[in-house]
Amino acid sequence: MADLLWDDVKCFFDPDLMGSLPDVRVPDASVEDWQTVLDLVAEKGWKRQYSEGETVLPVPRAEAVLSRPADAECPDLHVWPTADVLAIFRFHAADEVDFDVDLRELQGQERLDVFCDFLREIGRRLGKPVLMDPEGDDGHPVIGFDVEADRIVLLADPQVR
Template sequence: MADLLWDDVSCFFDPDSVGLLPDVRVANTSVEDWQAVLDLVAEKGWKCQYSEGEAVLPVPRAEGVLSRPADAECPELRVWLSADVLAIFRFHAADEIDFDVDLRELQGQERLDVFCGFLREIGRRLGKPVLMDPEGDYGHPALGFDVEADQIVRLAGPQVR
């Protein structure tokens, strides 16, 4: 059974009302948590691409990428949850794992289920909430992985700009 029904949460996936790129995040993380996510991506066999600027490189250990100089370009890891659904992780800091998704890629129940499965995998691996905030509305999550409930839950009412 689906964590969320498309008809109940489609308002959170409307690019015109909540923005195109919502912020998905896990707070209070560490280098070890980042490494656990990198290991999860490898274990699940999700197609991915790590890059620093224009250079595509092998996926490094989290410790190496998070210890780069402060003025270095922010690396990113692109992870394809399916052929049509992409998550882009940016290695800003060890204390928060954050990534973007494009809401145009998350339309309908099937893609919602893929997205929820991804959030659940990360949340279970880390034992921490994974939250999705509307674009530009950090700290007001619309939905996320609830550790105690072990599922994705709705956290807010409909958001309209």
């Protein structure tokens, strides 16, 4: 059974309400957590592309990415858990694994299930919550992986949005 039902949460996937690129994050992370995510992506065989600016490079170790100079361009790791769903990881800081998804790609129950599976894989591997906030509204998650419940749960009332 699905963690979330589309009809119950579709307001949280409305680009006009949430912004088209909500913020997905694992708070209280570490360099080791980042490396665990990189290892998970490789282990699952998800298509991926790492780049620094316009230059596509092999995926480095998390420690190397996160220890770059402060004025260096922020690298991106594009990950496709399925051919039509993209997550873009941004290496802003070691203490928070963060990535964007495009809500226009996450419409309907099938895509919602793919997204929930992706969050669940990350949350289980790290043993930490994975939270989705409206774009630019960090600290107000609407859904997320709950470690204790071992599933994706609502963190806000869909009727309030």
